[in-house]
Amino acid sequence: MASAISIPNPTIIPPISWRRRTLDHVMTAVSILTVAIVLAPLLAIFGYLVYKGIGSINIAFLTQTPKPVGEAGGGMANAIVGSAFILAIASLMGVPMGIGAGIFLSEYGRNRYGDAVRFVSDVLNGVPSIVIGIVAYGLVVIRQKHFSALAGGVALAIMMVPTIARTTEQMLLLVPQAIREAAYGLGVSRWRTTLSITLRTATSGVITGVMLAFARVAGETAPLLFTAFGNQFWNLKADQPTAALSLQIYTYALSPFDDWHRQAWAGSFVLIVLIVSAVAAVRYVVRRGRLAGA
Amino acid sequence: MANQALPRPRFEAPDPERGTKAIPKPETSTAPLLAGKVSEVPDALFGGAMRLCGLAVVGILALIVFELLRGSDLSWHAFGWKFFGLQDWNPVEDKYGALPFIYGTIVSSLLSLVIAVPLSIGVAVFITEMCPESLRGILSFLTELLAAIPSVVYGLWAIFVLVPLLREYVQPFLGKTLGWTGLFSGPPYGVGMLAAGVILAIMIIPIISSITREVMTVVPQHQREAVLALGSTRWEMIRIGVLRNARAGIVGGIILGLGRALGETMAVTMVIGNRAEIAKSLFAPGYTMASVLANEFSEATGDLYLSALIEIGLALFLVTIVVNALARLMVWSVTRGQPARSTV
Numbered sequence: 001m002a003s004a005i006s007i008p009n010p011t012i013i014p015p016i017s018w019r020r021r022t023l024d025h026v027m028t029a030v031s032i033l034t035v036a037i038v039l040a041p042l043l044a045i046f047g048y049l050v051y052k053g054i055g056s057i058n059i060a061f062l063t064q065t066p067k068p069v070g071e072a073g074g075g076m077a078n079a080i081v082g083s084a085f086i087l088a089i090a091s092l093m094g095v096p097m098g099i100g101a102g103i104f105l106s107e108y109g110r111n112r113y114g115d116a117v118r119f120v121s122d123v124l125n126g127v128p129s130i131v132i133g134i135v136a137y138g139l140v141v142i143r144q145k146h147f148s149a150l151a152g153g154v155a156l157a158i159m160m161v162p163t164i165a166r167t168t169e170q171m172l173l174l175v176p177q178a179i180r181e182a183a184y185g186l187g188v189s190r191w192r193t194t195l196s197i198t199l200r201t202a203t204s205g206v207i208t209g210v211m212l213a214f215a216r217v218a219g220e221t222a223p224l225l226f227t228a229f230g231n232q233f234w235n236l237k238a239d240q241p242t243a244a245l246s247l248q249i250y251t252y253a254l255s256p257f258d259d260w261h262r263q264a265w266a267g268s269f270v271l272i273v274l275i276v277s278a279v280a281a282v283r284y285v286v287r288r289g290r291l292a293g294a
Numbered sequence: 295m296a297n298q299a300l301p302r303p304r305f306e307a308p309d310p311e312r313g314t315k316a317i318p319k320p321e322t323s324t325a326p327l328l329a330g331k332v333s334e335v336p337d338a339l340f341g342g343a344m345r346l347c348g349l350a351v352v353g354i355l356a357l358i359v360f361e362l363l364r365g366s367d368l369s370w371h372a373f374g375w376k377f378f379g380l381q382d383w384n385p386v387e388d389k390y391g392a393l394p395f396i397y398g399t400i401v402s403s404l405l406s407l408v409i410a411v412p413l414s415i416g417v418a419v420f421i422t423e424m425c426p427e428s429l430r431g432i433l434s435f436l437t438e439l440l441a442a443i444p445s446v447v448y449g450l451w452a453i454f455v456l457v458p459l460l461r462e463y464v465q466p467f468l469g470k471t472l473g474w475t476g477l478f479s480g481p482p483y484g485v486g487m488l489a490a491g492v493i494l495a496i497m498i499i500p501i502i503s504s505i506t507r508e509v510m511t512v513v514p515q516h517q518r519e520a521v522l523a524l525g526s527t528r529w530e531m532i533r534i535g536v537l538r539n540a541r542a543g544i545v546g547g548i549i550l551g552l553g554r555a556l557g558e559t560m561a562v563t564m565v566i567g568n569r570a571e572i573a574k575s576l577f578a579p580g581y582t583m584a585s586v587l588a589n590e591f592s593e594a595t596g597d598l599y600l601s602a603l604i605e606i607g608l609a610l611f612l613v614t615i616v617v618n619a620l621a622r623l624m625v626w627s628v629t630r631g632q633p634a635r636s637t638v
Contacts, residue, residue, distance in 0.1 A: 021527060024529040024530070035421075049447070100343065100344050100346070101347040101351050104348030126557075127557070128557025131614075134591070161351060191341070219445070221559075246444060253450045253564060
């Protein structure tokens with residue numbers, strides 16, 4: 001057998017030509033260059049955020065409400081709390097529904113109906129957030145006759161559901177079938193198995209998915225423009241216009257005042273720190289809890 | 295760190311253990327082990343509730359369509375198809391035409407693709423094929439970090455850093471060297487179509503490059519080895535063995551990026567200049583469908599005005615749905631049906 005394979009004489013193989021070798025080097029260089037070009041704005045954005053943001057934060061920014069137009073000073077305390085408030089409303093609606101849809105997809109949706117829901121949630125993921133704002137406006141604001149935190153929450157909840165549904169599904173699918181069967185074998189009913197065994201096993205993954213969705217909507221501005229609308233004062237009533245950090249950044253960035261520009265940078269920094277720390281905190285708690293449980 | 299803001303389409307392997315059949319109900323045989331008989335009612339309730347949640351996802355989509363159709367009814371009856379061909383946007387005289395916004399959306403998105411596509415593919419090629427193992431994790435983390443920044447923060451950065459940069463350096467240079475094409479003429483304001491295109495490109499690079507990377511990873515290793523065995527250089531191996539095989543998936547990723555660019559609102563609104571005019575020059579201010587909604591929706595007085603805005607929203611919705619569906623199908627066509635699971 002081995003003798004049938006003729007080993008080519010190395011001298012007959014033509015060497016790689018000068019042109020092809022140069023092209024290879026050029027393309028390698030181009031590819032490294034693209035990485036540098038892409039990383040430059042990233043580093044610039046983070047650099048500016050930290051540099052401008054830290055320099056602009058002070059106690060007043062974190063504890064006071066906005067001053068009237070044109071006056072220096074004041075802060076975004078009401079917007080920080082308002083954002084948290086709107087996000088809480090959104091999570092209250094979006095998280096259970098998203099996890100439910102995820103359970104459906106993984107435990108009951110291994111069929112055509114599941115495929116349809118899967119496709120729809122992927123499509124929903126791509127709907128522009130401003131369009132979802134219009135829908136929340138039509139659903140809530142027109143009925144209530146004024147802007148409200150609830151409307152903002154509904155808009156953000158709609159954005160959270162498809163993301164949470166898909167990640168929950170993937171996490172539940174990772175749970176081995178044998179664990180479910182073991183529960184059935186002990187006579188545990190299906191709903192109890194799903195909640196206490198399958199979902200429980202996948203908890204950390206599911207929570208990661210929820211945080212992903214949370215981080216995604218936390219900085220959203222477009223759907224809040226004509227739902228939560230913004231507010232210069234404190235408000236913690238669900239049926240009243242409410243300030244949000246992202247809205248405040250938008251308004252201040254477009255204003256002609258230097259002090260407001262400063263506050264917009266500070267607001268962006270606080271927003272990113274809040275998003276990152278919320279995600280990190282939940283992950284930390286989950287990881288520790290899981291380790292303790294295991 | 296959870297840094298992927300965009301859930302990627304993933305390949306679902308038909309799991310032989312799981313199958314597509316429902317899990318067999320165990321009650322009949324195991325019930326005697328328990329003190330009491332297991333009731334089937336809670337099971338049915340729970341299953342029903344979960345199905346309802348699944349149905350709710352479809353319901354949300356239906357609700358979006360319904361609300362948009364209802365809201366745009368008035369404008370549709372007033373203008374019909376002409377709405378998309380008329381150029382003037384005049385709330386005072388109650389005359390509305392969406393063409394400048396459609397034009398602005400298309401031009402800014404295409405411009406962003408022109409900038410983002412080569413860069414994203416370059417980054418993906420570097421990370422999957424050339425990068426030393428130690429750098430790979432850091433680089434993909436960094437590029438995906440871009441996706442975690444809220445759009446309004448991009449806008450803020452663009453206003454205070456990108457726009458002055460374009461105004462002082464880039465636009466005068468482009469005007470001098472390429473001004474004769476007509477695309478780069480006129481006074482360099484900084485804000486305008488070009489600024490919108492650049493900031494959009496920065497925002498969609500993570501999407502395109504992460505999907506490109508994903509489909510490139512799915513290309514079987516033996517394809518690479520086969521090309522190398524024929525005596526190719528590394529670049530030829532990438533071009534023939536990898537990029538050609540991953541073509542459909544890369545195009546899908548690009549279209550997905552396009553879908554994001556079409557609907558992107560805040561960053562674009564902050565730098566595009568917001569003027570409802572059609573101009574050939576990329577230096578001129580423009581307006582997009584999403585930004586006209588952001589700017590005028592909450593101040594729209596008059597039913598027809600509001601309705602015209604909602605019709606723009608409807609058009610935007612339909613376009614992004616089609617673009618996204620197309621993209622998902624293309625990405626799936628590459629990642630599905632391959633023994634991908636073993637390599638991941």
